[in-house]
Amino acid sequence: MSKYHSNKERLRAKGTGWDLKESRLAYLFMTPLLLCLIGFMIVPMFTGILLSFQNASGDPVGMENYSAVLGEPRFWNNVQLSLAYVVCNVLLSIVLGFLAANLITQKSKIVSFLRPVYLIPWIIPPVSSSILFRTLLDANTGPITQMIKFITGKSVMILDQADTALIAVIVHNFWRSFPFAMLFLAAGLTMISKDVYEAAIIDGASKIKQFFYITLPLVKNHLFIVVLMITNWTLQDSESCYSLTKGGPGTATEMVAVRLFKDSFVYFEINTGAVIGIVMMCISIIFAVIYYWLTKAKEMESYE
Structure with missing residues (x-):
């Protein structure tokens, strides 16, 4: 019984290591897409939010732009x-x-x-x-x-x-x-x-x-x-x-x-x-x- 449990734990550990390796590989393949997403969508979005609260000189104006x-x-x-x-x-x-x-x-x-x-x-x-x-x-x-x-x-x-x-x-x-x-x-x-x-x-x-x-x-x-x-x-x-x-x-x-x-x-x-x-x-x-x-x-x- 102990031998059975040890083999089961060995297989589980092997499977866990394989799953971890697969997940790391998946994240590696996703990295270029995530970088493009950050560079072309997320950064411009936050830049746009920042610009909406500024005037042409870059000074903060609060909600004036929205009110206008x-x-x-x-x-x-x-x-x-x-x-x-x-x-x-x-x-x-x-x-x-x-x-x-x-x-x-x-x-x-x-x-x-x-x-x-x-x-x-x-x-x-x-x-x-x-x-x-x-x-x-x-x-x-x-x-x-x-x-x-x-x-x-x-x-x-x-x-x-x-x-x-x-x-x-x-x-x-x-x-x-x-x-x-x-x-x-x-x-x-x-x-x-x-x-x-x-x-x-x-x-x-x-x-x-x-x-x-x-x-x-x-x-x-x-x-x-x-x-x-x-x-x-x-x-x-x-x-x-x-x-x-x-x-x-x-x-x-x-x-x-x-x-x-x-x-x-x-x-x-x-x-x-x-x-x-x-x-x-x-x-x-x-x-x-x-x-x-x-x-x-x-x-x-x-x-x-």
Whole structure:
């Protein structure tokens, strides 16, 4: 018995040493990633927090920068535009994503051809797609504006008018976002058993009732995650909007992220940009926490 216990303790000690060696190797491989994370995310974050409490000379000013930004009508106009931007983008992406997800889950030759085509907006870099849209909507040579002029007989300047410029920015962003919604929702749709729909058809359920009582409840976790991810991306989107309209005309398309970019890298008002960046970071953290809890709840449901 003592020999058995000694062998067991020897094996346990050997296993513990091996586990310790594996954990050290894992930390060694993680070191470059941690250094990049510290250098490119954590250090700039704390630097931004420090700058938000200083003036241009580097002197501490307390909450003056926050009071100036939060008391500005321009900032709250930026917030309203961001909310409109997010809501419209999410709604359009979800609707078109559902339609495209239903299409790509079908089995046919044309669907096999369309699947990679639908991913093109997501693959193209945002700055490149913004330049493409800007070319299409050019007041003098753009194909879309020339077609509108041919139909109506009137010249249009889509990117030079407040309402139409905002619509153009929203259309461009949801055109880029819907492939992600399509893929995620398609993954949820493929998990639904066909037997459920067959039973609903036997019971006389219409297509609308099947959608609201079967499809929507069974893909709600996927839908929540899509909404949160697209919301977070849209809030932080500055490159595509700035490349398309530069926040204009005036401030008609100046969302919070665009204002952050302009104040920090165009006007070099670093302290104001830092304040806006901290506000955006707090909003992003809220959405990240919601996303984490939804993902955790989904994992618990899958285990049950």
